[in-house]
Amino acid sequence: MIPVIRKQNMPSGTIFSLLLALTIHQTLTADVPPTVVAPETSSPPASPATPGPPERGSYNVTNATDAVCLLARMGLQLNISFISSSHGKTVQEVLNLHPNLVKFSGSCDPDSATLILTEDNITLTFSFSLNSTSNKYHLSGLELSAALPDMAKRLVFRNTTLNYMVGTLGHSYMCQKEKTLSVTQDFSLNTFQLQVQPFGVNGDFGAAEECDLDEDDMLIPIIVGAALAVLVLIVILAYLIGRKRSHAGYQTI
Ligand SMILES: *[C@@H]1O[C@H](CO)[C@@H](O)[C@H](O)[C@H]1NC(C)=O
Ligand SMILES: *[C@@H]1O[C@H](CO)[C@@H](O)[C@H](O)[C@H]1NC(C)=O
Ligand SMILES: *[C@@H]1O[C@H](CO)[C@@H](O)[C@H](O)[C@H]1NC(C)=O
Ligand SMILES: *[C@@H]1O[C@H](CO)[C@@H](O)[C@H](O)[C@H]1NC(C)=O
Ligand SMILES: *[C@@H]1O[C@H](CO)[C@@H](O)[C@H](O)[C@H]1NC(C)=O
Ligand SMILES: *[C@@H]1O[C@H](CO)[C@@H](O)[C@H](O)[C@H]1NC(C)=O
DSSP, rough: OOHHHHHHHHHHHHHHHHHHHHHHHHHHHSSSSSOOOSSTEEEETOOOOOOOOOEEEEEEEEEETTTTEEEEEEEEEEEEEEEEEETTEEEEEEEEEOOTTTTEEEEEEESSSEEEEEEEEEEEEEEEEETTTTTTEEEEEEEEEOOTTBBBBBBEEEEEEOOOOEETTTEEEOSOOOOEEETTEEEEEEEEEEEESSSBBSOOOOOOEEOOOHTTTTTTHHHHHHHHHHHHHHHHHHHHHHHHHHHHHHHHH
16 A cells, blocks of 8 residues: 555656746746846945846957967957046946947967957957867966056056966857956956857867856756656655565565
């Protein structure tokens, strides 16, 4: 008798926990969209309201034989701190690049590649390096040259020892979520919906290697899956133990 009841419980229990897991996941994901309504009242002095997420732009670089050698798709937001010439104190300026206003160029060499984006008085240069031994590339340098209206003079922020966007030759590097790349003490770059391939481009992006932030997205399903597997195991064990008991019962009768 007991084994039969347990056998019936097994699938409905599993279905219940599956539904529960789905509900939990949906509630968690549904919580994400309603965000960022910039409160105008609580903004600190001399800091203009931060813009919304930047528009995503598509950029490419061609080599001497007019073949595309670097591909990039991303939204870019600059976060600069500098001494304002009108306020005489340090201000934080967050500004988006506008793909329709950006001019792009660059260069491709066997083990280095650059992408240069220019909008008005802002020039942002990405430098990628390829290690031909390990066949891994990375973003090794970022340089921002900016002459904003409130700057006393043109400022240059540069770091040539970065290690961001690590990817494998022939593959693209992808990071859908916002990511902050710290460049210098006074300049950081926020990237949105990013996909780049600085080497080994063959017409289009190669298979994407996702950044760790995107992989975190997989964590909830993995945990739910593991919990379900444990649950199923417990039910099966309980069933087997129950069966063994009733079997033993038959023998004693
Ligand atoms: C590269 O950029 C040019 C100019 O915007 C564009 O016409 C072309 O389609 C782009 N090529 C690729 C492969 O994205
Ligand atoms: C340009 O890129 C294409 C495709 O990757 C390659 O076949 C060609 O040799 C490159 N040309 C030069 C001058 O590097
Ligand atoms: C800009 O940088 C400052 C200082 O690093 C930080 O407090 C602020 O949150 C950043 N803002 C954005 C929109 O990234
Ligand atoms: C660019 O910089 C020059 C000189 O610093 C300035 O006169 C001009 O207004 C700037 N343009 C923009 C769009 O900020
Ligand atoms: C390239 O990769 C190899 C193997 O991972 C490593 O030993 C070497 O130091 C790297 N070279 C550079 C210039 O980073
Ligand atoms: C450049 O970046 C590295 C790694 O993020 C950091 O340790 C270093 O302090 C930075 N250099 C400058 C000049 O900001």
